[in-house]
Amino acid sequence: MSYIELHWMYEVFFIGSLDGLWRMLTVPPRHTARCLHLWMWKHPVCTLHRHLSGRRWTGGILGGRGRLLQTLYPAYLSQVTPYSSKKERIDMSEYNVEYIRNFSIIAHVDHGKSTLADRLLEITGCIPKAASNKQVLDKLQVERERGITVKAQTASLFYTYQGKKYLLNLIDTPGHVDFSYEVSRSLSACQGVLLVVDANEGIQAQTVANFYLAFEAQLSIIPVINKIDLKNADPERVEKQIEKMFDIPASDCIRISAKLGTNVERVLEEVVTRLPPPKIEEGSPFKALLFDSTFDHYRGVIASVALFGGEVCKGNKIVLAHSGKCYEVNEVGILTPEEVPAEKLYAGQVGYLTAGMKDVQEAQIGDTVHLLKQPVEPLPGFKPAKPMVFAGMFPVDQSEYSNLKGALEKLTLNDSSVSVSRDSSAALGAGWRLGFLGLLHLEVFNQRLEQEYNASVIMTSPTVPYKAVLSSPKLIKEYGEEEITIVNPSEFPDKSLVKEYLEPMILGTIISPDEYLSKIMSLCQTRRAEQKSFLYIDEHRIMMKYLFPLNEVVVDFYDNLKSLSSGYASFDYEDAGYQAADLVKMDILLNGRAVEELVTIAHREKAYGVGKAICERLRDAIPRQLFEIAVQASIGSRVIARETMEGTSQGR
Numbered sequence: 001m002s003y004i005e006l007h008w009m010y011e012v013f014f015i016g017s018l019d020g021l022w023r024m025l026t027v028p029p030r031h032t033a034r035c036l037h038l039w040m041w042k043h044p045v046c047t048l049h050r051h052l053s054g055r056r057w058t059g060g061i062l063g064g065r066g067r068l069l070q071t072l073y074p075a076y077l078s079q080v081t082p083y084s085s086k087k088e089r090i091d092m093s094e095y096n097v098e099y100i101r102n103f104s105i106i107a108h109v110d111h112g113k114s115t116l117a118d119r120l121l122e123i124t125g126c127i128p129k130a131a132s133n134k135q136v137l138d139k140l141q142v143e144r145e146r147g148i149t150v151k152a153q154t155a156s157l158f159y160t161y162q163g164k165k166y167l168l169n170l171i172d173t174p175g176h177v178d179f180s181y182e183v184s185r186s187l188s189a190c191q192g193v194l195l196v197v198d199a200n201e202g203i204q205a206q207t208v209a210n211f212y213l214a215f216e217a218q219l220s221i222i223p224v225i226n227k228i229d230l231k232n233a234d235p236e237r238v239e240k241q242i243e244k245m246f247d248i249p250a251s252d253c254i255r256i257s258a259k260l261g262t263n264v265e266r267v268l269e270e271v272v273t274r275l276p277p278p279k280i281e282e283g284s285p286f287k288a289l290l291f292d293s294t295f296d297h298y299r300g301v302i303a304s305v306a307l308f309g310g311e312v313c314k315g316n317k318i319v320l321a322h323s324g325k326c327y328e329v330n331e332v333g334i335l336t337p338e339e340v341p342a343e344k345l346y347a348g349q350v351g352y353l354t355a356g357m358k359d360v361q362e363a364q365i366g367d368t369v370h371l372l373k374q375p376v377e378p379l380p381g382f383k384p385a386k387p388m389v390f391a392g393m394f395p396v397d398q399s400e401y402s403n404l405k406g407a408l409e410k411l412t413l414n415d416s417s418v419s420v421s422r423d424s425s426a427a428l429g430a431g432w433r434l435g436f437l438g439l440l441h442l443e444v445f446n447q448r449l450e451q452e453y454n455a456s457v458i459m460t461s462p463t464v465p466y467k468a469v470l471s472s473p474k475l476i477k478e479y480g481e482e483e484i485t486i487v488n489p490s491e492f493p494d495k496s497l498v499k500e501y502l503e504p505m506i507l508g509t510i511i512s513p514d515e516y517l518s519k520i521m522s523l524c525q526t527r528r529a530e531q532k533s534f535l536y537i538d539e540h541r542i543m544m545k546y547l548f549p550l551n552e553v554v555v556d557f558y559d560n561l562k563s564l565s566s567g568y569a570s571f572d573y574e575d576a577g578y579q580a581a582d583l584v585k586m587d588i589l590l591n592g593r594a595v596e597e598l599v600t601i602a603h604r605e606k607a608y609g610v611g612k613a614i615c616e617r618l619r620d621a622i623p624r625q626l627f628e629i630a631v632q633a634s635i636g637s638r639v640i641a642r643e644t645m646e647g648t649s650q651g652r
């Protein structure tokens with residue numbers, strides 16, 4: 001039997017006979033996974049779950065199409081002990097706060113954060129050097145497939161510099177705009193950041209957004225210019241951009257190639273010398289910021305915490321300041337990025353704790369954790385994640401409803417930023433209305449449902465949360481407030497019942513080579529955008545800021561921007577509150593009957609174009625029937641667009 005690759009995650013690949021498999025099962029697996037999938041020639045042959053006792057594996061051999069053929073022979077399994085239960089608990093007391101550095105890596109998408117993180121893990125011996133180490137901190141399948149980071153991961157690195165042992169806590173962050181809440185969340189556990197910029201692409205929209213997040217949080221910033229190995233790399237130009245845009249001297253930038261490992265060691269040295277140690281409250285009782293959480297079926301929530309004061313260990317009774325709930329700590333430890341249990345965690349350190357919290361909603365991100373008998377002043381909290389894009393989700397087959405419900409519950413256990421409420425529709429049956437941080441978040445969630453839970457769903461087209469200021473006393477009484485948020489277009493109140501409608505706005509930043517300027521400006525104009533600023537960041541690159549209605553960018557703005565600029569323009573946005581807007585509710589009628597699922601909210605100016613486009617799409621999408629079908633878009637009783645599908649029986 002030859003061992004090809006042992007991932008940290010949950011998969012073991014090997015070539016060999018079943019005999020080989022039996023032999024392998026008598027060896028303790030070299031990781032702390034709770035579920036093992038064994039594959040032979042790319043076919044799943046066996047799935048093992050850690051037994052509830054945590055001391056042995058249970059599972060079975062799978063036949064074709066994942067059918068369970070045979071339960072594994074328990075005598076073999078009882079000898080298989082998870083590695084972590086044998087592990088000594090690590091003593092963290094020697095890492096005094098002055099030898100700790102908590103930092104994060106921030107960058108535009110694909111500028112190389114995860115690759116740099118891999119190299120840092122290798123240099124510090126967290127993972128063995130191997131060509132297969134690619135985005136080790138990106139654990140989700142969708143992250144690996146799409147090459148994006150969705151969920152931030154923490155890793156504690158041990159690094160000796162000038163004879164002194166340092167503990168460097170690295171928090172990898174996602175790059176996409178949708179996940180910027182994850183970025184801000186991890187930044188508050190840090191004192192410094194590595195701002196990674198691609199030596200070829202230079203500063204991009206998200207580099208700017210991320211820089212300001214770090215700057216406003218008063219963090220020390222080390223600019224790192226990555227990919228200097230590329231043929232078109234121009235680190236000097238990028239250094240000049242950094243000087244001009246962020247006022248950081250070019251001499252402060254570190255030029256590296258994360259892929260080849262060039263100069264990466266220097267990054268670690270600079271982290272030690274240039275970043276300050278964490279600020280802790282001397283003499284304070286245990287006080288920690290909960291900055292991330294994941295869910296484990298056996299142990300409940302695994303909360304990532306940054307300690308600002310005191311210490312915590314197994315058996316402590318703790319309270320979450322926000323929810324007021326009390327728990328007993330079951331385990332504390334550090335992430336390397338695997339979990340390594342520790343005796344205690346001390347002020348300044350970053351690690352995890354489990355305390356039997358049942359779901360991630362209980363462990364609100366940004367909450368302060370303290371001891372039951374020693375309450376502390378809560379740390380300035382985070383705002384809860386705010387969904388910006390809503391869509392209805394329905395099972396393809398209604399008999400799948402309860403399976404899908406289970407999958408949805410499991411997935412939202414790990415992603416507290418998705419909001420879920422029940423929904424139902426005459427055509428699609430019972431389902432849910434889900435709120436996401438952005439469109440990519442929606443797509444990623446959908447893909448995870450399909451990949452991890454084998455669920456197939458129908459998603460309605462995404463909408464943004466509009467608001468209405470009600471004028472009708474009856475409605476105000478019904479809703480209990482004057483201003484309501486509408487996440488489902490079919491519940492959009494009639495104009496006669498409201499004083500005004502409001503739509504969500506965003507402040508968008510676009511960075512692009514100047515040759516695409518006129519095309520970008522006309523695209524923005526068609527999206528009802530208002531230009532706020534314009535700046536040359538070097539001879540040929542421009543940065544523009546526009547105020548957009550969110551609805552105008554949510555669906556295809558980014559794709560259009562990318563294609564008209566041959567992929568060179570980048571885009572990022574931040575929330576810019578609400579603004580009054582002349583909105584209308586548009587019904588889509590099939591042979592005179594309104595279809596509830598197709599109700600759309602549009603700006604009055606653009607209603608005709610939107611209605612016409614929907615009618616045309618439906619005309620092409622609906623299978624032809626024997627009889628003629630009229631597809632109409634209407635506002636109130638006025639039809640504004642119409643398409644006719646001829647019946648197959650006509651013209652014969």
Ligand SMILES: Nc1nc2c(ncn2[C@@H]2O[C@H](COP(=O)(O)OP(=O)(O)OP(=O)(O)O)[C@@H](O)[C@H]2O)c(=O)[nH]1
Binds near residue numbers: 173175
């Ligand atoms: N040539 C070259 N390619 C690199 C280097 N660093 C990263 N890359 C490549 O750039 C691509 C993106 O790298 P990632 O590390 O996934 O980028 P990221 O910033 O983590 O991306 P997100 O997780 O989506 O935010 C990958 O294909 C890497 O192999 C480098 O130093 N040189």
